[in-house]
Amino acid sequence: MAEQLLAFAVLIALIFALNLIPVFAPPTWMALAFVGFQFPETNPWALALAGAGAATLGRLTLALLAHRIVGKKLLNKAQRANVDVIKRRLEKRTTLTFGIFLSYAFSPLPSNFLFIAYGLTGLPLLRVALPFFLGRFVSYAFFITGGQSAGRRFQIDSLESTLYASGYFIVTQLVVMAALYAFTRIDWEVLLDDHRFVWRR
Numbered sequence: 604m605a606e607q608l609l610a611f612a613v614l615i616a617l618i619f620a621l622n623l624i625p626v627f628a629p630p631t632w633m634a635l636a637f638v639g640f641q642f643p644e645t646n647p648w649a650l651a652l653a654g655a656g657a658a659t660l661g662r663l664t665l666a667l668l669a670h671r672i673v674g675k676k677l678l679n680k681a682q683r684a685n686v687d688v689i690k691r692r693l694e695k696r697t698t699l700t701f702g703i704f705l706s707y708a709f710s711p712l713p714s715n716f717l718f719i720a721y722g723l724t725g726l727p728l729l730r731v732a733l734p735f736f737l738g739r740f741v742s743y744a745f746f747i748t749g750g751q752s753a754g755r756r757f758q759i760d761s762l763e764s765t766l767y768a769s770g771y772f773i774v775t776q777l778v779v780m781a782a783l784y785a786f787t788r789i790d791w792e793v794l795l796d797d798h799r800f801v802w803r804r
Contacts, residue, residue, distance in 0.1 A: 613656045613721035614654075615654070616652050618634070619657040619660055620753075621661065622657070622662045622665065622715075625661065626715060631739075632746045633746075635651070635654050635746055636749060638650065639748065640750035640751065640753055643751040647748045648744060650743075658739050665715065665718050665719065666731075668722070670725050672776060684693030685790065686787065688724060689724055694726065704738070705735070705737060707735075709738045713775050716786075728731060788803050789801070790802070
């Protein structure tokens with residue numbers, strides 16, 4: 604029993620750490636699906652609940668660090684003013700923000716870009732904590748139970764699954780890096796007000 608609790612605690616700490624890494628961190632849902640595949644007797648709801656909690660805390664910490672390190676120290680005055688355009692639009696649209704984070708959390712897409720971008724705005728983090736937690740809890744439970752079902756019924760070639768996971772991981776992280784760069788270069792005021800795409804130098 605003690606060994607199981609220790610393993611569970613290590614897994615939760617690992618999930619928190621994975622969600623704290625800005626780029627090139629393995630997707631949490633893949634790690635949880637693997638746990639479900641290897642240990643089909645694990646309670647999927649307890650694991651999903653703990654995983655969603657750890658992932659949410661990790662992402663909120665990432666957003667906070669993005670605000671304090673990148674937003675305040677690395678962005679120049681013009682870039683900060685550009686990000687403030689997004690901040691002003693989202694301040695009065697809490698329902699929209701809630702919906703974006705909830706729907707995004709249901710998907711297997713990497714959320715590091717979303718939280719870094721949100722962190723740069725300096726908006727309250729608690730506003731996005733609940734929708735992200737709820738979405739991740741549901742999606743993690745789905746992937747864990749899917750992994751458990753596959754573990755009971757099929758023999759999946761480990762090399763094939765590793766190659767697939769590696770390809771997905773590399774592609775998504777390259778997209779994330781490009782999206783983060785674009786986020787600070789797009790002129791948001793022109794895009795939102797005039798519906799024109801302008802690239803800031």
